[in-house]
Amino acid sequence: MALRRKIWDGAIPVQVVLHEAENVGAAAAEPYYTYVRRLAYLPLLIPEATAYFRPLLSGDRADSLAWWFEFEGVPVKWHLPVGLLYDLLTGLDPAADADDWHLPWTLVLRHDEYPARHLLRLDSETDLVDHWVNRTKEADFLRRGTAKAVMSLSKDDSTQMWAGVRDGDYARFWNVASRLLPSDTTQLRHVPVRVYLPSSAAVVQAAVPAFVRAKEPQTLGTMLHAHLPELFPSRRTCLLARAVLHGVAVPLGAPLVDLLYEGMYTDGYLHVCIVMIA
Incomplete structure (x- = not known):
């Protein structure tokens, strides 16, 4: 890890x-x-x-x-x-x-001239927590087909998980979050992925199967080729654009399951940015 x-x-x-x-x-x-x-x-x-x-x-x-x-x-x-x-x-x-x-x-x-047309209103930390919790439920549902794992967390577990995010405490967060990921990756139904297009407000969010063809792992390249073929005509080579995750250009051959278990954001999603190759 x-x-x-x-x-x-x-x-x-x-x-x-x-x-x-x-x-x-x-x-x-x-x-x-x-x-x-x-x-x-x-x-x-x-x-x-x-x-x-x-x-x-x-x-x-x-x-x-x-x-x-x-x-x-x-x-x-x-x-x-x-x-x-x-x-x-x-x-x-x-x-x-x-x-x-x-x-x-x-x-x-x-502070003044709050751009309500572009931003959600934020009045307290509770607004942020509520949004984050909703995203974790969405991600859990995509992974398993049910949000039962998140919904069954105790109040203390949920509190500790958010406290880890808020305070930057790795152990507090992952002591709980690791229980939300199936120990057997073949139990995953989908990988929660959101893809952000360059110079655009558009976001691609889809139910991406974790595996294809008899449990062969779905790769970043096969996913991007399926949903953005005009930017990713090849499943293996970046010709027009790159996929960036956590500030790093990710090889198209990377299995989405591996990326999820190592590189998901705290809301349970892989948030992937697309940048054009100059």
């Missing part, structure tokens, strides 16, 4: 800039620098960022979660994992020059 642990520890250097309209102080706002875990969610960054900017904020805004982030003029969806957002919004090819990697990743922190 060494790869699983490396993915868990992955982080992105972030520069948070306070939008000029939010600054009511006399001084200019210096950016806030930090590392954000790829498997985390942006609302978890809001308390520490607003605490840093507190002297420059009006009223009780520093204690509110009703903030939102913007990247190059685009509202950033808080309900998606940070690593996915970075890969999706930057559209970077991992094989490209590192000078083009937008690091540190600059996010603008805003």
